[in-house]
Amino acid sequence: MGSFIGYRCSICQHEYLPGKVQYNCPHDGGNLDVILDYPTIQKYVGPHQILESKEPSLWRYLPILPVSEVGYYDTPFHRAGYTPVFSTPGLGKEYGIADLWIKDESRNPTASFKDRASAVVVARAREIKADVVVTASTGNAGAALAGMAAAIGQKAVIFAPRTAPPAKIAQLLVFGAQVILVDGNYDSAFDLTIQASQEFGWYCRNTGYNPFTAEGKKTAAFEIWEWWETIHQGTVKPKKLAVFVSVGDGNIISGIHKGFKDLYALGWLDRIPRIIGVQAEGSAAIANAFRQGTEEIIPVSANTLADSISVDLPRDGVRAVRAARETNGTYITVKDNEILGAIAALGKAGIFAEPAGATSYAGFVKAAQAGLLNSDEAVLVLNTGSGLKDVKAAMQAVHEAPIIEPNMRALKQYMKK
Numbered sequence: 001m002g003s004f005i006g007y008r009c010s011i012c013q014h015e016y017l018p019g020k021v022q023y024n025c026p027h028d029g030g031n032l033d034v035i036l037d038y039p040t041i042q043k044y045v046g047p048h049q050i051l052e053s054k055e056p057s058l059w060r061y062l063p064i065l066p067v068s069e070v071g072y073y074d075t076p077f078h079r080a081g082y083t084p085v086f087s088t089p090g091l092g093k094e095y096g097i098a099d100l101w102i103k104d105e106s107r108n109p110t111a112s113f114k115d116r117a118s119a120v121v122v123a124r125a126r127e128i129k130a131d132v133v134v135t136a137s138t139g140n141a142g143a144a145l146a147g148m149a150a151a152i153g154q155k156a157v158i159f160a161p162r163t164a165p166p167a168k169i170a171q172l173l174v175f176g177a178q179v180i181l182v183d184g185n186y187d188s189a190f191d192l193t194i195q196a197s198q199e200f201g202w203y204c205r206n207t208g209y210n211p212f213t214a215e216g217k218k219t220a221a222f223e224i225w226e227w228w229e230t231i232h233q234g235t236v237k238p239k240k241l242a243v244f245v246s247v248g249d250g251n252i253i254s255g256i257h258k259g260f261k262d263l264y265a266l267g268w269l270d271r272i273p274r275i276i277g278v279q280a281e282g283s284a285a286i287a288n289a290f291r292q293g294t295e296e297i298i299p300v301s302a303n304t305l306a307d308s309i310s311v312d313l314p315r316d317g318v319r320a321v322r323a324a325r326e327t328n329g330t331y332i333t334v335k336d337n338e339i340l341g342a343i344a345a346l347g348k349a350g351i352f353a354e355p356a357g358a359t360s361y362a363g364f365v366k367a368a369q370a371g372l373l374n375s376d377e378a379v380l381v382l383n384t385g386s387g388l389k390d391v392k393a394a395m396q397a398v399h400e401a402p403i404i405e406p407n408m409r410a411l412k413q414y415m416k417k
Ligand SMILES: *Cc1c(COP(=O)(O)O)cnc(C)c1O
Pocket: 112, 113, 114, 140, 141, 207, 246, 247, 248, 249, 250, 251, 252, 253, 308, 309, 354, 356, 357, 384, 385, 386
């Protein structure tokens, strides 16, 4: 497919041909948006072909992605995306929202949203014949790259903070990537990764640096669009939709915004949903900028138990601010104990989220309590990662179980309490 025609800088608007640049804008470091040739796409595919596709993965959107057919059918690599949207009777009512849905990204092959980005970056790596793909990660991006790469025999190198949750480090190691833990935070791993990729000629997946990560992440917007079309088939489209997204670097929210913009430009979507970003109070550089009405992202010294969104300097902050501003959305910040509360609440709906995954739900609760949602508005909350990724945090969200002698007397005594 020849619909990938170049990049446009999100800061200076300068355009580049596909072969001319690989990462951020050489002039100002701005994030590059991938430019697709919409008329060409429209010539070959319409919304109905997508809606009727039987492909149960993000590869159903191949005609609207900047990579070509990659094969590897029946591997985990080919199974990223196409996650379920769950109805949660009970959860929303408490807050006066009748129509609350959770899109569960923990169902991805390596159990987080990051598989979307990593699958598309690995496909790109194949096209440009990269020997090695490298990324910095708080854990999930690395696990996703390691898993997608392992599935197709691509070499991967991962840099992560030594403090990453053990389950995430275990995934990296089990997938057979070269794992290097840095005695520092995510931001220091990020900078080291860029230097290493330049020096050793590795292809760098870093979030908010490689333009293809947002292209992978936009597929979640395509799925939300398909889901919305399908549940409203034959009915008057009732409501507006608000989408809640946890935000660290700001690349998921930017990618989702890009996906909706693609669909709008193609004429397949007539109204872009409100996009509401949720950050941890201790890692809120993007929310701060949004509230100041500026696009200037001032780094913070991040401190939150939600490790996947613990970022000093968000690498996709400008586009992340715009995602909320241009869709009439907003930013919400939540405390760590509100995140733990959200883990427990989602658990009661049968959904197991890691702290960053539940952050979006904590933001929904806060927005609903503050009266920021209309009662006739449908709400979709993304759970971006599995609770199995961080069992220690999960245990903080619940009460300990009692331990008793294995006999009826002890049990009866306990039950009386
Ligand atoms: C990476 C990640 C996020 C945030 O994505 P950004 O692109 O960094 O904003 C949220 N939740 C989980 C589970 C993640 O792994």
